[in-house]
Amino acid sequence: EAQVTQNPRYLITVTGKKLTVTCSQNMNHEYMSWYRQDPGLGLRQIYYSMNVEVTDKGDVPEGYKVSRKEKRNFPLILESPSPNQTSLYFCASSLGRGDPQYFGPGTRLLVL
Amino acid sequence: EDQVTQSPEALRLQEGESSSLNCSYTVSGLRGLFWYRQDPGKGPEFLFTLYSAGEEKEKERLKATLTKKESFLHITAPKPEDSATYLCAVQAGNTDKLIFGTGTRLQVFP
Numbered sequence: 001e002a003q004v005t006q007n008p009r010y011l012i013t014v015t016g017k018k019l020t021v022t023c024s025q026n027m028n029h030e031y032m033s034w035y036r037q038d039p040g041l042g043l044r045q046i047y048y049s050m051n052v053e054v055t056d057k058g059d060v061p062e063g064y065k066v067s068r069k070e071k072r073n074f075p076l077i078l079e080s081p082s083p084n085q086t087s088l089y090f091c092a093s094s095l096g097r098g099d100p101q102y103f104g105p106g107t108r109l110l111v112l
Numbered sequence: 113e114d115q116v117t118q119s120p121e122a123l124r125l126q127e128g129e130s131s132s133l134n135c136s137y138t139v140s141g142l143r144g145l146f147w148y149r150q151d152p153g154k155g156p157e158f159l160f161t162l163y164s165a166g167e168e169k170e171k172e173r174l175k176a177t178l179t180k181k182e183s184f185l186h187i188t189a190p191k192p193e194d195s196a197t198y199l200c201a202v203q204a205g206n207t208d209k210l211i212f213g214t215g216t217r218l219q220v221f222p
Contacts, residue, residue, distance in 0.1 A: 004155075033210065035212075040214065041214065042212050042213060042214035042215060043156070043199065043201075044212070045209055045210060045211075048208060048209065048210075050208060059209070059211075090155050090156070097143070097203070097208050098143050098163075099161075100146055100158040100161050101210065102158060103148075103155030103156045103157070104155055105155050106153070
């Protein structure tokens with residue numbers, strides 16, 4: 001089944017404790033992206049990647065890191081999480097630029 | 113600045129009562145406009161892509177249209193299972209970013 005998977009689905013952590021949210025797609029998509037979704041603000045793009053080893057900032061990149069060492073994986077790294085990073089996070093992928101993106105199930109993060 | 117605005121924020125319809133959702137956008141050259149459906153606690157589900165003014169796409173009770181400044185999602189004779197948040201997103205021609213509106217929360221009552 002073609003899909004985007006994220007892990008973990010739920011995560012509670014404390015300020016400053018480094019964490020990684022994994023994202024994987026099995027559709028051989030070139031483009032991958034991370035979003036956060038907050039009430040009243042909608043979906044905002046954090047980082048995106050057009051291909052392996054090619055990443056770029058979205059609208060809200062501060063406090064986040066990404067890497068794209070393999071085509072199928074695009075992990076999101078929070079080096080020192082803070083409470084304002086409490087949010088619902090989505091990973092997405094698409095065949096290429098201009099193509100529709102397919103979203104994962106989401107990761108709900110709470111930073112205490 | 114590239115921007116996407118959706119209206120109304122929320123819409124309550126009786127089953128069978130047709131209506132339209134609006135997505136207004138300002139971008140530097142539109143590469144594509146996307147409609148998504150999102151159910152509570154789930155990731156957005158792709159519905160349509162529109163690339164140029166005048167284009168229309170249909171799927172069951174949904175029809176999406178596009179002009180140079182806005183897109184409409186028309187819902188004909190909606191059913192309770194159409195209840196969801198509908199998201200609009202645009203990709204500008206000079207960027208690889210995708211910009212989302214804040215969505216329209218649709219509730220359809222039997």
